[in-house]
Amino acid sequence: MSLKKIYVGTDVGSSRTKVAILNANKDLIGYAVEKSGTDFSVTAQTCLKASLEMARVTSKDITKSISTGYGRKNVLFADETKTEIGCHAKGCYHFFPTSLTIIDIGGQDNKIVKIDEKGRRTGFKMNRKCAAGTGAFLEEMSARLDIPLEEMDGLAAQSQNMVKLGSFCTVFSATEVLENIRQGKKVTDIVKGVFFSVIKRVLEMDALTENVVMTGGVVAHNPYLVKMTEEIIGRKILVPLHPQLTGAVGAALYARENDG
Amino acid sequence: MAEEKKIQRKMIKATGEMNRIMADYFYELNEAAKTGEKKIAWCTSVGPAELLRAMGFLVYFPENHGAMLGATRMSTDFIPEANAIGYSPDICSYLTSDVGAYIKGITPLSKAYKGIESVPKPDVLVFNTNQCRDVQDWFAWYANEFRVPLLGIHTHRGVGDVGESHVQSIAKQMQAMVPSLEEISGNKFDLDELKRVVKLSRQCSDLWKEVLDTAANVPAPLTFYDGTIHMGPAVVLRGTQQAVDYYKLLLAEMQERIANNDAAVEGERFRIYWEGMPVWGRLSTHSKMFAALKTNVLASTYCNSWIFTDFDPEDPFTSMAKAYTELFIVRSDKAKEKYIKDMLAFFKVDGIIYHDAKTCPNNSNCRYGMPQRLEKETGVPSLIINGDLNDLRLLSDEQTKTNVEAFIEQLEER
Numbered sequence: 059m060s061l062k063k064i065y066v067g068t069d070v071g072s073s074r075t076k077v078a079i080l081n082a083n084k085d086l087i088g089y090a091v092e093k094s095g096t097d098f099s100v101t102a103q104t105c106l107k108a109s110l111e112m113a114r115v116t117s118k119d120i121t122k123s124i125s126t127g128y129g130r131k132n133v134l135f136a137d138e139t140k141t142e143i144g145c146h147a148k149g150c151y152h153f154f155p156t157s158l159t160i161i162d163i164g165g166q167d168n169k170i171v172k173i174d175e176k177g178r179r180t181g182f183k184m185n186r187k188c189a190a191g192t193g194a195f196l197e198e199m200s201a202r203l204d205i206p207l208e209e210m211d212g213l214a215a216q217s218q219n220m221v222k223l224g225s226f227c228t229v230f231s232a233t234e235v236l237e238n239i240r241q242g243k244k245v246t247d248i249v250k251g252v253f254f255s256v257i258k259r260v261l262e263m264d265a266l267t268e269n270v271v272m273t274g275g276v277v278a279h280n281p282y283l284v285k286m287t288e289e290i291i292g293r294k295i296l297v298p299l300h301p302q303l304t305g306a307v308g309a310a311l312y313a314r315e316n317d318g
Numbered sequence: 319m320a321e322e323k324k325i326q327r328k329m330i331k332a333t334g335e336m337n338r339i340m341a342d343y344f345y346e347l348n349e350a351a352k353t354g355e356k357k358i359a360w361c362t363s364v365g366p367a368e369l370l371r372a373m374g375f376l377v378y379f380p381e382n383h384g385a386m387l388g389a390t391r392m393s394t395d396f397i398p399e400a401n402a403i404g405y406s407p408d409i410c411s412y413l414t415s416d417v418g419a420y421i422k423g424i425t426p427l428s429k430a431y432k433g434i435e436s437v438p439k440p441d442v443l444v445f446n447t448n449q450c451r452d453v454q455d456w457f458a459w460y461a462n463e464f465r466v467p468l469l470g471i472h473t474h475r476g477v478g479d480v481g482e483s484h485v486q487s488i489a490k491q492m493q494a495m496v497p498s499l500e501e502i503s504g505n506k507f508d509l510d511e512l513k514r515v516v517k518l519s520r521q522c523s524d525l526w527k528e529v530l531d532t533a534a535n536v537p538a539p540l541t542f543y544d545g546t547i548h549m550g551p552a553v554v555l556r557g558t559q560q561a562v563d564y565y566k567l568l569l570a571e572m573q574e575r576i577a578n579n580d581a582a583v584e585g586e587r588f589r590i591y592w593e594g595m596p597v598w599g600r601l602s603t604h605s606k607m608f609a610a611l612k613t614n615v616l617a618s619t620y621c622n623s624w625i626f627t628d629f630d631p632e633d634p635f636t637s638m639a640k641a642y643t644e645l646f647i648v649r650s651d652k653a654k655e656k657y658i659k660d661m662l663a664f665f666k667v668d669g670i671i672y673h674d675a676k677t678c679p680n681n682s683n684c685r686y687g688m689p690q691r692l693e694k695e696t697g698v699p700s701l702i703i704n705g706d707l708n709d710l711r712l713l714s715d716e717q718t719k720t721n722v723e724a725f726i727e728q729l730e731e732r
Contacts, residue, residue, distance in 0.1 A: 128716060143724035167717065179728040181693075184721055186704045 063121045063317070064113065066106065067309030068136060069145065070098045070129030073165025073193055074275055077105035078306035079113045080314055084152065088113025089303055098129035106135060122313035126305055128166070140312050142305045143171055143182050149308030150271045151177035153298040159267045161260055161287075162304070163276040165193040170264040183264050189228045191259025193276045199252045202232050203245060210249050211280040217250035231255060253283050257290060271296040278302035325609045327541050327582050328575075330548065332568045339560045340550055344431050350376050351438035357503050358438050360460065362453045363553050364623065364645060365446035366471065366492050368519050368638060371557045372512035373496075374505040378438050379554050380456065381449070384412030386426040387419055388598025388708035396422055397709055405459075410452035411677040411708035417459055440466055442502045444495070448473035448648050450680040467502060469495050473643065478650040480643050488639035513631040515557040516638065520629035522556040525565030527625045530617065532572040534665050537581030538589065538616040539572045543605040544582065545621035546596045552624040583614040588729050591662055592618040594673030595681045595707040600715070607719060611726045617665040619646050619658065620681070647680055654683060655692055662698050668729055671722075672702045676712040699732075701725040 064087070069076040071094060079088035090108035095101050102125070110116060117135075125136035126145040133139075142162075150160045151173055160171040168191050171182040189195050200207045221238050225231045231252075238248050256276070270291065272284050278301045288295050298304050350356040359375035361367050363382065370377050387393045393411060396418030401407050403421070405414050419425060420437065427434045443457040443466060454470060461468035471491045474484050496507045526549070532539050540548075548568060555561035575582070590608070592615050597604065608615050628644055630637035646657055662670065670692070672684035679685065689700040703721055705713035 128720075141720050141724040141727055143720065144727045178731045179724075181699065182724060182728070183702075184717060 062119050064115050064119045065310045065313035066120050066123040067306040067313060068102050068125040068133045069142065069305035069309060070094055070102055070125065070127040070133060071164055072128050075101045075105050076303050076306040077109040078303050078310045079109045080310040084314060086307060091302060094129065098132035099134050102133045121317055124309040124313040126309045140309060143169055145305040145308030146273055147171045147173050147179050148311045149304035150273065152311055154271055154296050156269055157267060158269045158271050161270065161272045163193065163260060163274040165275060168192055168260050172267060185263065190226055191256050195228050195256060196276065198228055198232060199235060202235050208279065211282045213246045214250040214253045215282045217246040219247050220254060221247045221251035223251045223255045253286055257287050266291060269296060273298060273301045273304040275302045325584050327543060327605050327609050330544055330571060332571050335567055336548060336550060336564060339564055341431055343555055344427055344434060347376050347378055347438040348434045357441040360440040360443045362445045362449055364448055364642060365444055366638060368515045368557050369492055369512065370444060372515045373499045373503045373507065375503055380416055381412055382554050383437060384416045384708065385598055387415045389601060390426045391599040392426055393708040394710045409677060411706055413452050413456040415708045440464055442467050442469060444469045446471040446473060446642060448642055448645055467498065469498055473648055475648055476650045477643060477648055478653055484643050485636060485639045488643055489635040492635055492638060512634045516629050516634040517631035518559060518562055519557040522552055522561040522565060523626045523629060525562065525569055526552045529565055529569050529572055530621055532576060533616040535576045536666060537586040538614050539575035539580060539582055541582045541605065542592045542615040542618045542621065543601050545618065546601060549621050549624055583609050583612060585612045586614050587612040588668045588726060589666055590615040591665060591667045591670045593658065593670055593683055595620060595675045595678050597705045597713060598707055599710050607722060613726055617661060651686060651688060655688060658692060659696055662696055667698060669725060670698055670700045672700060674702050674704050676706045677709060678707055699728060
């Protein structure tokens with residue numbers, strides 16, 4: 059089989075659009091991440107162009123293309139669509155071929171997906187219609203604290219005395235954050251409390267099995283959040299090389315299926 | 319870009335006849351409200367409608383009106399009106415949308431039936447808490463508004479095996495209503511008339527069950543979405559000959575579909591059981607979504623709730639009490655789980671979807687571990703979707719769609 063054949067996975071999330079290109083050997087040879095913005099079709103096209111350039115291939119080499127994510131129906135160059143739940147499962151099993159509990163923390167929703175030792179999905183859950191525990195929650199808190207989003211991970215890691223936030227609701231949590239600011243609590247401790255809140259919301263969605271994988275943009279940009287989760291559950295968490303790309307890689311793997 | 323598939327569920331020919339008898343029903347109520355020639359009783363959907371009919375009342379069902387408000391997507395405009403006078407957005411959205419619509423002086427009946435301007439004013443309100451406690455508060459609000467008597471039956475909850483004491487206590491509550499109903503209606507109670515009405519209700523119930531049971535055929539000739547529409551006569555006209563005649567017609571059509579191997583959803587690949595309330599404002603959307611996935615949501619606890627096999631014309635009070643207590647909604651989780659398990663097997667189901675309706679805890683059976691227990695026991699995969707019966711602010715269409723598509727993908731991979 060020609061290695062020139064390529065398979066494209068496009069994950070149009072609420073926050074970021076990701077494209078992954080695999081060759082016939084299922085190697086990741088190109089990828090791109092952009093803000094999804096207001097025109098998903100254009101953003102997907104932009105990401106595809108950048109990914110093709112990185113992989114040193116052209117659109118003529120595309121054998122099959124599958125899209126996923128909230129904007130999956132807006133990807134003009136996709137042959138088929140799959141849900142992000144299926145694509146994350148497919149992507150994670152590719153990197154860790156065993157039974158898994160996958161925790162994906164995205165910009166607008168969280169997913170917990172369970173797969174068996176053959177990679178088949180046995181169940182999944184998405185967060186309810188609520189931003190608690192999602193990237194949107196972190197964005198809201200970074201705005202309240204007037205801290206750039208990308209600095210939160212480093213600040214949380216410095217905390218010595220974490221502040222506890224009790225509320226389930228993003229708005230109520232924001233009020234609690236303001237209360238802590240008023241009381242003169244350290245920003246580092248508040249940020250760690252915000253991270254802890256995200257983890258708590260995610261962990262209460264479902265029971266975990268032995269092997270746990272974390273994926274998604276929030277995980278990609280906040281490795282300390284993974285470390286905190288490991289401390290809470292008392293075991294090592296698996297993280298793919300590019301956690302934000304897992305859904306796009308999964309979509310590309312679906313594209314690769316049934317093609318020799 | 320992948321195109322949306324255009325498969326839709328097959329339309330039912332009998333719908334025209336159903337629309338006609340439903341129109342007659344509402345016009346008769348409207349006429350009675352205007353002229354005062356016949357007394358009107360408002361009744362809960364699984365209340366003692368037979369007794370009221372036998373006493374000569376025309377019977378109106380606010381829950382049916384609530385469903386109409388939901389299906390016409392008018393509810394969300396009216397719920398805030400009820401919230402503003404103290405009825406929480408967390409309680410039954412039938413209640414809040416119905417009361418809100420009344421406050422605004424608007425009813426979907428006006429759109430559906432030319433000349434009807436309002437809901438028919440009641441002479442008495444009769445509730446049965448077998449649905450929930452909210453119906454009591456709902457009817458109490460109207461009793462105060464219209465200054466008319468409020469009568470009620472208080473049902474046991476969490477019933478395991480239905481025993482003689484349960485049945486007798488409900489039967490006595492029904493019998494105790496008779497003197498008040500005689501006074502309000504001006505009619506003397508006639509046991510033979512009650513027997514006649516209960517007999518018709520039983521016939522209606524048996525036919526409705528036969529209609530729903532046709533979905534056990536592969537491929538199924540009808541869908542849950544058809545059921546939610548065609549259950550209308552079983553709710554508002556049971557105890558009448560019209561309802562019996564209608565279900566004979568509908569049953570014949572379903573049997574004809576079976577004989578012709580005619581699927582309600584073309585190319586049926588997966589068969590789904592729906593547990594919980596419909597999302598009334600999304601009936602069409604959901605129906606199209608599942609049809610596009612060649613999936614038939616073909617059976618439900620909800621539509622089955624108007625099957626009353628225990629009705630016995632020879633013993634009307636006791637059998638009504640039994641039928642209204644054998645009901646799924648008042649039973650223990652153990653009894654409910656057995657029921658659902660039997661349904662999954664009977665309808666040859668591939669998966670079950672639980673609707674966690676935010677404002678309807680009594681009809682949301684996924685909050686105390688039931689899906690997990692049943693999945694473990696039966697091996698039938700389950701999905702929970704968050705939403706509501708009427709309050710469209712409480713659902714996310716995109717999340718529902720992703721969840722459903724992912725669930726079907728999961729079934730494909732099995």
